[in-house]
Amino acid sequence: MTELAGREGSAGTPLPDYRDVDLTALRARVDHPVLGAVLATLLARSCAADGGLVAYHEDSPGVER
Numbered sequence: 782m783t784e785l786a787g788r789e790g791s792a793g794t795p796l797p798d799y800r801d802v803d804l805t806a807l808r809a810r811v812d813h814p815v816l817g818a819v820l821a822t823l824l825a826r827s828c829a830a831d832g833g834l835v836a837y838h839e840d841s842p843g844v845e846r
Contacts, residue, residue: 804827808820 804820804824808817808824811817811820
């Protein structure tokens with residue numbers, strides 16, 4: 782697989798780890814309706830028994846990247 786092209790200087794840089802972010806506290810500080818909806822969905826998924834696992838089309842067998 783070839784490396785994905787990104788912004789200059791970002792190729793190969795790992796994404797930050799936000800697993801320990803307090804989503805409840807963040808949701809209380811956000812007053813934007815769209816961001817609030819996104820955070821509400823993330824909160825619901827984080828409380829799900831399966832940990833909010835989700836599959837994307839690109840993860841399907843036979844899909845080339």
